[in-house]
Each structure stands twice: as C-alpha cells, then as structure tokens.
Amino acid sequence: MINLSLTENAPARTVSLPEAVGRALAHSGIVDASPHPDRAGYWQLRAAGVIGTARITTDDDTVVVHITPKVPIARVLFLLEYRRSCRIWLDETVPATDERDLLAVVARLYAARAEHAVRQGLMHGYRETDETTHVMRGRLRHSDQLRAHHGRPLPLEVTHDEHTTDITENRLLASATRALLRIPTELPEDVRLRLLHLRRRFSEITPLPRGQRLPNWQHSRLNARYHHALRLAELVLRGSSVEHRPGHLAVHGFLVDTAKLFEDFVTVALRNALAEEPGHSVLQEHGHLDENHAIPLTPDFVHYAPSGEPRAVVDVKYKAERPSGYPNADLYQMLAYCVAFGLRAGHLVYAKGNSAHGTHRVRRAGITIHQHALELDQPPPQLLDDVDLLARRLTERS
Incomplete structure (x- = not known):
C-alpha cells in the first residue's frame, strides 16, 4: 500500500510511483497526476479541487491519498454549516483546532451526535x-x-x-455509520469503537441503497434529538458517495469539493445577510441569454426587488477560471449574466489568495464587473462581517 499526503492548492509534489499507479491516480480525478518530464519513474501530483481521504485500488496496488485543506479544519467545519443553512457544530466541543485530517474530525463529530440521538433508544x-x-x-x-x-x-x-424503528431517520444514521466504517483508512481507535457500537444499535435497520438519492426527512418536535446527527449523516453520505469504479479502478473515500463548499457558503451567507432587505434572493437562478431560450444561464445568486426586477447578480468562484484560450472566462460569463438580467453591474466573488479585488468597466456597454475576494482564514464573526459588507455593496451599486 502506498500512502500519499497532499495539501490543497500547494505546488505539485514529485513522487516515485510505478507506472500503473501513476496512471490510476491520473484517471481517478482526485489528483492531477502527470509523468515527470525529466525523471523516469517519477510523477508530479497536485490536489484536484477536493479535500479529504480516498483509497484508489488497482489490479497492482492500493494508494491512500490524504488531501489536507489549506485553512484550518475548524474553518472548513464552519463553511460546511452553510451547505444547508444550518448551525451544526457551533456548540460542539470536539477539539478540531489542531486536527488536519478532515475525515477523522467528521467521524468523531458524527459519532458524538449519533450517540446523543439514540441515547434514549431508537426513534419509532x-x-x-x-x-x-x-x-x-x-x-x-x-x-x-x-x-x-x-x-x-x-x-x-x-x-x-x-x-x-425502520424509518427514514434511523436508515440515514445506520447508512452513515456503515459508510464511515467502510471507508478504507485508519480512523482513531476510539472513534472506530464508537462507530462499531452504533452499528450494533442499528443492526435491525435497513440501510439505504448505495448510489440512490438520499430520502428527505422533515423537521419536527418528535425527531428534534436527531437533527444534528441527521445533518452530519447527510454530509457523510454525500461525501462518501465518491465510491465508483472508473474502468479497472475502485475509488472509495470521503471527499469534499472545495469549489462547491465555497459557493454554498457565499450564496447562503449572502441570502441571510440580505434577508431584511426588500425583495428576495434566489440561489442557482435559471435564465437564458437569447430570446428563443436556447442558451441557458445559471448564476449562483440573484437578488430581486419587490417588483420582481433583478437588483444584483453574483457568481462565486473558488479560484479564477483561465481555460486555455479564454484567460478571462469569468468576466465573459458575468458580462452575459448582466446583459441577460438587464443589470449595469455584476459581482464575482473569489476566495482571497486565488484572485484579487478588481473593477472592470466594459467598453460601449455601460456595464461594470466587480471582483471581490473573501479571506477564509479568519474567525467566523469577521468572515460574516465581510459577507455583510459585500451584501451592502450589492444593494448600493444595484
């Protein structure tokens, strides 16, 4: 077995690998892997937009890849709260400040919440x-x-x-417990023992079929003690859904897409910040560039006035898109959004360090595109203050 440790957005690592293993990593989509141009038998590896842990199995060998986020785990957990606009961990006492293994932290949090949920017995x-x-x-x-x-x-x-007891709530917890135990990497021994105990508690519960859409559950007074555990179970099941077999590879793990994580945080936090403003906000709005509705557009965030007229359009980019031949693709995309929604200004939001602040006035169009950068590696109150400031700028310039 080969163990590899990478850091999000870090320079490529040069690692000696068998040819078949290097190709397997390249095909997995979890890391960017390419043969070293000058050193035979060596490969250049970089994280490919995800954080977490995965195991890639080929006919010849097994590789376990750990991808560490560039910001502390505590910041990642805070961002994850906004995937469903809910406070999951703000009152949690699990010491995650110095922990660098996302899977271990999530497994520990889940075990604590699931144990609390079933302490009085399984819900009927x-x-x-x-x-x-x-x-x-x-x-x-x-x-x-x-x-x-x-x-x-x-x-x-x-x-x-x-x-x-074989109801949706228990099936979600049972499936998340099994998924964490199925991930082929070493969890802390105390966490693994807690998960094994939980698996015994759920032994008569039917697990959810793998690969199918997660069932919906409804908040109620009756399942209140399950709420935190259920949200974590959904996170675990979505993150572990990376299990797949591209060709002759078997890939298993718990991975979080950092671009989606940042997009969810910014759009939900902006919606919360504008909740007291007149009008309403729509996430992942659907529109079209042309009159025949043949060219679809889906901006991440649109804020509307009470009259129904668009007031602001926002697109969130974890890092700037610069595909070959289109070095300013983000700006072109935002220009199309402004034209389609009839706005004189558009806003691109990046994670600081991946892009800088900037303002661009488009010639002969009367449209201004603003680029904003949010610093993620700061305490949550300051980060939310920055989002509030961004929200004010949206409404001032609309």
Missing part, C-alpha cells in the same frame, strides 16, 4: 408497508389484488401503516 415512527396477508388491515390495493389473484378473495394485497 409510522412507515407505509405493502403486504400480502390473510387478515384485512389498512386498505386493499384493488389493482394489485386483481393482477396477483385473479378475483380470489384470499390472500389480500393491502397497504398499512406500520409502527417501527
């Missing part, structure tokens, strides 16, 4: 169940009865509500 609820029986209960499924039994009175095809 009603689940709609289809059953073939000789006793009438619930309601008869007439079409299924005719199709299966051709007019015979018995057995009966019925649907009834069953009071059980």
Whole structure:
C-alpha cells in the first residue's frame, strides 16, 4: 500500500510511483497526476479541487491519498454549516483546532451526535408497508389484488401503516455509520469503537441503497434529538458517495469539493445577510441569454426587488477560471449574466489568495464587473462581517 499526503492548492509534489499507479491516480480525478518530464519513474501530483481521504485500488496496488485543506479544519467545519443553512457544530466541543485530517474530525463529530440521538433508544415512527396477508388491515390495493389473484378473495394485497424503528431517520444514521466504517483508512481507535457500537444499535435497520438519492426527512418536535446527527449523516453520505469504479479502478473515500463548499457558503451567507432587505434572493437562478431560450444561464445568486426586477447578480468562484484560450472566462460569463438580467453591474466573488479585488468597466456597454475576494482564514464573526459588507455593496451599486 502506498500512502500519499497532499495539501490543497500547494505546488505539485514529485513522487516515485510505478507506472500503473501513476496512471490510476491520473484517471481517478482526485489528483492531477502527470509523468515527470525529466525523471523516469517519477510523477508530479497536485490536489484536484477536493479535500479529504480516498483509497484508489488497482489490479497492482492500493494508494491512500490524504488531501489536507489549506485553512484550518475548524474553518472548513464552519463553511460546511452553510451547505444547508444550518448551525451544526457551533456548540460542539470536539477539539478540531489542531486536527488536519478532515475525515477523522467528521467521524468523531458524527459519532458524538449519533450517540446523543439514540441515547434514549431508537426513534419509532409510522412507515407505509405493502403486504400480502390473510387478515384485512389498512386498505386493499384493488389493482394489485386483481393482477396477483385473479378475483380470489384470499390472500389480500393491502397497504398499512406500520409502527417501527425502520424509518427514514434511523436508515440515514445506520447508512452513515456503515459508510464511515467502510471507508478504507485508519480512523482513531476510539472513534472506530464508537462507530462499531452504533452499528450494533442499528443492526435491525435497513440501510439505504448505495448510489440512490438520499430520502428527505422533515423537521419536527418528535425527531428534534436527531437533527444534528441527521445533518452530519447527510454530509457523510454525500461525501462518501465518491465510491465508483472508473474502468479497472475502485475509488472509495470521503471527499469534499472545495469549489462547491465555497459557493454554498457565499450564496447562503449572502441570502441571510440580505434577508431584511426588500425583495428576495434566489440561489442557482435559471435564465437564458437569447430570446428563443436556447442558451441557458445559471448564476449562483440573484437578488430581486419587490417588483420582481433583478437588483444584483453574483457568481462565486473558488479560484479564477483561465481555460486555455479564454484567460478571462469569468468576466465573459458575468458580462452575459448582466446583459441577460438587464443589470449595469455584476459581482464575482473569489476566495482571497486565488484572485484579487478588481473593477472592470466594459467598453460601449455601460456595464461594470466587480471582483471581490473573501479571506477564509479568519474567525467566523469577521468572515460574516465581510459577507455583510459585500451584501451592502450589492444593494448600493444595484
């Protein structure tokens, strides 16, 4: 087994690797890997926009890749809270300040929250169940009865509500527990033992099918003790959904897309900051550039006046896009948004260090494009203050 440690946005590392392993890393999409131009048997490796842990298995060897975020784990956890606009960890006492392994921290947090959720026993609820029986209960499924039994009175095809622990909330927690134990990397021993104990608690719960969309659950007074654990379970299940097999590779892990993480934080935090302003905000708005609606546009954030007229458009970029031949692709994209939404100004928001502040007035168009940079490596209150300042600039310039 080969263990590799990379840091987000760090310069490429030169590592001696077998040819087959280097190719497997390149095909995985988790890291950018290319043969060294001058040293045979060596590969240049860089993180490819994700943080976390993954194991890549080939016919010849196994590689475990740990990708450390460039900001402290505590900052990453704060950003993750905004994936669903909820406070998950602000009152958590897990010491994550010096921890650099995202998977270990998330697993520890999840174990603590899940243990708290089931401390009073597993939650019960009603689940709609289809059953073939000789006793009438619930309601008869007439079409299924005719199709299966051709007019015979018995057995009966019925649907009834069953009071059980095998409900969505418990299935999410059971599946997240199994997913963390399935990730092929060494968790801290105390965390692993806690997860094994949780797996025994959920031994009679049906796990969710892998690869399918996660079921929805509803906030209520009855499941209040499960809320934090359920949000963490969703995070675990989405992060571990990286499991796939491209070609002859098997990739398993817990990974977080940093660009999506930053986009979720900025858009949700902006929506919160503008909540008291007249009008409303839409995330991932759908529009079109042309009158025939053939060219779709999806800006990350649009704020509307009470009349329904667009007031501000924002697109969030973790780092500047400079594809070959299009060095100013972000600016072109924002120009299209401004034209389509009839605005005289547009706003691009970057993570500081990946791009700088700037203002560009487009010739003959009367449109100004503003570039903003947010410093992520600062305490949450200061970061939210910066978002509030950005929100004020949006409304002042609209």
